[in-house]
Amino acid sequence: MKDTLCTLSALLLLLSIQASATExxxxxxxxxxxxxxxxxxxxxQDAAGFIWLGxxxxxxxxxxxxxxxxxxxxxxxDIGLLTxxxxxEVFAGEYGGSLFRVVATGVEPVVGPDGKxxxxxxxxxxxxxxxxxxxxxxxTLLLRDIENHWKRxxxxxxxxxxxxxxxxxxxxxxxxxxxxxxxxxxxxxxxxTKILDVxxxxxxxxxxxxxxxxxxxxxxxxxxxxxxxxxxxxxKISGRPIDLALRGSVVWVSYDRFLAxxxxxxxxDVIGPEDGLPSGGPLLVDHEGSLWLGTFTSxxxxxxxxxxxxxxxxxxxxNHTRWLGRTKDSLWITYFGGIGxxxxxxxxxxxxPEKGLGARRPCIDSHGxxxxxxPEHLYRRDEDGQFRIGKGQIPGNLFMCxxxxxxxxxxxxxxxxxxxxxxxxxxxxxxxxxDNDGKPSGILAAFEDRNxxxxxxxxxxxxxxxxxxxxxxxxKDAWSCQTFxxxxxxxxxxxxxxxxxxxxxxxxxxxxxxxxxxxxxPASRLRSTPFVFSIHPSPAxxxxxxxxxxxxxxxxxxxxxxxxxxxxxxxxxxxYSGGGDIAEDADGQLWIATAQGVVQxxxxxxxxxxxxxxxxxxxxxxxxxRTTSDEQxxxxxxxxxxxxxxxxxxxxxxxRYQYRLHPDAAWVDMLGASPLLRFxxxxxxxxxxxxxxxxxxxxxxAQPATLTFTVLAPWFVRPWAIAVYVLLIxxxxxxxxxxxxxxxxxxxxxxxxIAMDLHDEMGSALGSIGILSELATQEDLERPKQRELxxxxxxxxxxxxxxxxxxVWTLRPGPTTLESLAxxxxxxxxxxxxxxxxxxxxxxxxxxxxxxxxxxVRRNLLLISSEALHNVSRHANARHVVLGVMPVGSRWRLxxxxxxxxMQTQIARTNGGMGLSNMQQRAADIxxxxxxxxxxxxxxxxxxxxxxxxxxxxxx
Numbered sequence: 022m023k024d025t026l027c028t029l030s031a032l033l034l035l036l037s038i039q040a041s042a043t044e045x046x047x048x049x050x051x052x053x054x055x056x057x058x059x060x061x062x063x064x065x066q067d068a069a070g071f072i073w074l075g076x077x078x079x080x081x082x083x084x085x086x087x088x089x090x091x092x093x094x095x096x097x098x099d100i101g102l103l104t105x106x107x108x109x110e111v112f113a114g115e116y117g118g119s120l121f122r123v124v125a126t127g128v129e130p131v132v133g134p135d136g137k138x139x140x141x142x143x144x145x146x147x148x149x150x151x152x153x154x155x156x157x158x159x160x161t162l163l164l165r166d167i168e169n170h171w172k173r174x175x176x177x178x179x180x181x182x183x184x185x186x187x188x189x190x191x192x193x194x195x196x197x198x199x200x201x202x203x204x205x206x207x208x209x210x211x212x213x214t215k216i217l218d219v220x221x222x223x224x225x226x227x228x229x230x231x232x233x234x235x236x237x238x239x240x241x242x243x244x245x246x247x248x249x250x251x252x253x254x255x256x257k258i259s260g261r262p263i264d265l266a267l268r269g270s271v272v273w274v275s276y277d278r279f280l281a282x283x284x285x286x287x288x289x290d291v292i293g294p295e296d297g298l299p300s301g302g303p304l305l306v307d308h309e310g311s312l313w314l315g316t317f318t319s320x321x322x323x324x325x326x327x328x329x330x331x332x333x334x335x336x337x338x339x340n341h342t343r344w345l346g347r348t349k350d351s352l353w354i355t356y357f358g359g360i361g362x363x364x365x366x367x368x369x370x371x372x373x374p375e376k377g378l379g380a381r382r383p384c385i386d387s388h389g390x391x392x393x394x395x396p397e398h399l400y401r402r403d404e405d406g407q408f409r410i411g412k413g414q415i416p417g418n419l420f421m422c423x424x425x426x427x428x429x430x431x432x433x434x435x436x437x438x439x440x441x442x443x444x445x446x447x448x449x450x451x452x453x454x455x456d457n458d459g460k461p462s463g464i465l466a467a468f469e470d471r472n473x474x475x476x477x478x479x480x481x482x483x484x485x486x487x488x489x490x491x492x493x494x495x496x497k498d499a500w501s502c503q504t505f506x507x508x509x510x511x512x513x514x515x516x517x518x519x520x521x522x523x524x525x526x527x528x529x530x531x532x533x534x535x536x537x538x539x540x541x542x543p544a545s546r547l548r549s550t551p552f553v554f555s556i557h558p559s560p561a562x563x564x565x566x567x568x569x570x571x572x573x574x575x576x577x578x579x580x581x582x583x584x585x586x587x588x589x590x591x592x593x594x595x596x597y598s599g600g601g602d603i604a605e606d607a608d609g610q611l612w613i614a615t616a617q618g619v620v621q622x623x624x625x626x627x628x629x630x631x632x633x634x635x636x637x638x639x640x641x642x643x644x645x646x647r648t649t650s651d652e653q654x655x656x657x658x659x660x661x662x663x664x665x666x667x668x669x670x671x672x673x674x675x676x677r678y679q680y681r682l683h684p685d686a687a688w689v690d691m692l693g694a695s696p697l698l699r700f701x702x703x704x705x706x707x708x709x710x711x712x713x714x715x716x717x718x719x720x721x722x723a724q725p726a727t728l729t730f731t732v733l734a735p736w737f738v739r740p741w742a743i744a745v746y747v748l749l750i751x752x753x754x755x756x757x758x759x760x761x762x763x764x765x766x767x768x769x770x771x772x773x774x775i776a777m778d779l780h781d782e783m784g785s786a787l788g789s790i791g792i793l794s795e796l797a798t799q800e801d802l803e804r805p806k807q808r809e810l811x812x813x814x815x816x817x818x819x820x821x822x823x824x825x826x827x828x829v830w831t832l833r834p835g836p837t838t839l840e841s842l843a844x845x846x847x848x849x850x851x852x853x854x855x856x857x858x859x860x861x862x863x864x865x866x867x868x869x870x871x872x873x874x875x876x877x878v879r880r881n882l883l884l885i886s887s888e889a890l891h892n893v894s895r896h897a898n899a900r901h902v903v904l905g906v907m908p909v910g911s912r913w914r915l916x917x918x919x920x921x922x923x924m925q926t927q928i929a930r931t932n933g934g935m936g937l938s939n940m941q942q943r944a945a946d947i948x949x950x951x952x953x954x955x956x957x958x959x960x961x962x963x964x965x966x967x968x969x970x971x972x973x974x975x976x977x
Contacts, residue, residue: 043332046325046328064313071083085666104145110122113128116143140157147190148209156188191208199223217245226272228267242260243256280314299316308632325592328626336373338374341357350364360393378395378400390402420433425469431468437462452496454500463480463481466513468513484502552568573589594620595620610624634722641661678714679691708730838871839913842879843915850902878947900920919961
């Protein structure tokens with residue numbers, strides 16, 4: 022019976038909680054957003070701002086843009102445990118497995134006091150001093166201090182009869198030790214205090230009030246608050262409890278199917294499956310105050326969980342809400358075609374519809390009385406909460422009402438402008454501008470300024486104004502009007518602190534009456550906001566401006582420039598920026614009418630400070646390949662991409678970025694939604710790429726993300742290349758000098774050789790001519806002898822001319838082919854052997870290949886052949902002489918054959934064979950093979966040579 026009553030009471034508690042549940046802005050990340058494989062078992066945020074997820078498929082890092090798997094080759098099991106410290110350390114653990122420390126390039130195993138990696142890990146935590154506490158399955162508690170010294174606690178040293186299950190950090194620098202029977206506080210000084218006897222404690226946190234919240238699972242999920250030794254049960258849900266998190270003064274609790282929040286002095290608020298919650302899981306409150314929940318199917322991010330949205334699910338007649346009005350205990354809401362309210366009943370708000378009534382916006386007088394209308398009648402809500410037809414002459418079709426300077430109410434209706442007095446004076450109809458047909462115009466909005474001028478917006482698209490007294494006295498010509506157009510609606514007026522009248526309009530934005538003319542307000546922040554639905558003075562000062570994409574509170578200075586005091590966005594819990602209307606309570610709570618419902622934004626959410634986002638370098642890509650971020654030198658001409666991450670999650674649409682490449686350079690705005698720097702063909706030099714981020718355009722990252730790198734010059738202008746160039750030039754100049762000297766030496770030796778040839782060939786001949794000439798001139802010389810001397814002189818002169826011709830022929834410029842040399846020798850033979858005795862023949866190839874001769878070969882081959890032919894003609898007494906040329910492999914053979922007296926007789930006749938010696942020397946000069954084949958009936962002189970051989974007589 023007792024168990025039945027407990028279960029029934031818990032069920033009733035849960036039902037009452039769920040009845041008050043409302044939606045919150047959230048964002049879900051799952052496997053479609055990247056390598057995230059739920060369930061998510063653990064969450065942590067490191068000191069830099071990265072969010073780490075322990076999943077069924079390993080460890081994942083999230084930077085707001087990318088979900089990146091971490092050390093996937095090492096962490097092959099599910100990661101069920103995570104902790105992060107203020108010193109930047111992050112530890113990841115496999116439940117019942119190994120413990121790893123996260124490093125820049127992956128993970129490394131944590132080595133315990135025995136020098137071996139720690140295994141069998143069941144839980145671990147970093148305390149506020151950076152000490153690591155580890156619970157293993159060996160019933161051992163390990164402590165690693167900040168100097169990496171280890172201490173081991175055995176089961177007998179801890180609690181007799183109790184088994185430690187979990188370790189959690191405590192505010193004083195110690196830890197909470199959770200056992201199967203109690204929760205203990207291990208103080209930083211080593212002492213220990215029992216907090217509460219409780220079965221199966223799951224989690225524990227300290228509260229700013231000084232109390233301690235304990236989550237346990239005796240047989241239901243229970244949250245107990247302990248303060249000054251007194252325990253109070255704050256929540257009990259039939260489900261598996263998972264985690265606790267503290268956000269400000271609010272305690273968040275997750276179960277397997279629910280997410281609950283506990284506030285001081287208020288009943289619990291629970292989100293469950295009927296609210297679209299897939300499941301519960303680990304909780305994380307990040308550095309910006311956002312709430313994260315890991316579930317079985319996704320990661321859920323609540324940017325501002327204190328802001329809630331009231332919808333049809335909560336009892337509203339429609340999600341598309343339009344206008345708001347605030348009374349003491351109710352928020353009145355109008356829709357297109359209806360009106361309803363949120364009424365505060367004890368500690369909760371409840372949605373209550375009102376049937377049969379409609380109004381463009383709630384009409385509330387200075388006493389808090391609510392007025393509404395039907396097409397035929399104006400209704401007044403009496404003290405009993407019932408709407409009754411009001412007494413007086415004001416018709417239905419009410420658009421709006423506004424208070425007058427004398428505590429009267431101005432009513433803008435389709436039938437015109439009316440005024441109602443609170444002191445019982447009769448209602449009165451005032452004159453209004455006439456339309457094009459001369460009929461009174463319908464009035465959409467009305468406003469009386471401090472100078473007792475009445476401003477009205479007509480249904481035909483005009484804004485008109487007139488003194489109140491003139492309107493009261495029915496002076497129709499007192500109205501001054503300006504037309505906006507048929508497609509522009511005016512929704513309301515307000516008087517700015519500077520005394521100007523502002524009007525909220527559709528399609529024309531925020532208008533102001535300036536220098537007698539209506540114009541769009543020049544504030545740049547409002548130029549792109551054509552739809553402004555409402556403007557209201559704020560109790561906190563300034564003016565609220567609400568419209569499409571805009572929900573801001575502004576202040577106008579003496580120069581009538583606008584300063585934005587507040588800019589409501591997703592950061593504060595709005596699904597989309599902007600709305601239709603806004604109401605502000607005295608305690609700072611805001612109500613915003615939107616197309617998704619009515620947003621309830623408490624003051625704590627409204628005051629959530631916009632922080633300076635931290636930026637980190639996450640990737641360096643060179644030519645499309647990821648490299649380490651500490652790359653210092655980049656190749657010239659490389660394509661370089663630097664990927665940065667702004668570690669802000671609450672409202673990433675607010676982020677904007679700037680960069681620079683030198684510390685003294687001006688910051689440059691980055692285009693695009695992600696901080697990416699891409700460079701191609703950067704000039705050689707040193708760079709310091711810096712990127713910073715801002716959420717409001719004024720407050721930028723305290724420390725920009727920085728990468729210092731050097732772009733190398735092209736290899737051909739680097740110092741080593743220049744040194745090589747200098748060396749090559751020096752070597753080239755040296756060899757050029759050597760070549761020039763060699764050429765000069767060769768020329769000089771060639772001159773000397775030519776002189777020697779001239780001397781050898783011509784000296785003796787000229788001497789012989791001189792001697793013979795002197796003998797021939799003797800007077801007593803007999804005439805036959807004189808004729809013989811003259812014949813010898815002629816022969817010697819002829820030979821001298823032939824030798825000179827040969828020398829000149831060998832020295833002529835341009836290439837000489839073997840064919841031309843052969844025919845030149847044949848011509849010489851024909852001159853030496855002009856008759857048939859001896860006869861002269863040649864044996865040449867039928868077709869000559871294009872074989873060029875080097876100068877040395879040309880010259881020596883010619884002189885050898887000429888010497889041989891000359892010897893044959895003078896000494897061989899031959900009857901037949903043959904000159905032949907034929908190829909021998911890659912070389913050639915030239916021969917001269919005769920059938921004369923033989924070599925020995927020729928040598929005897931040439932005075933000792935000086936010609937033969939010269940021939941051998943010339944053959945050796947070009948590396949040729951000279952041979953003589955002789956007998957008594959003839960001689961063959963053969964020379965085998967390489968046409969391209971260089972002479973050895975001329976050398977450097």
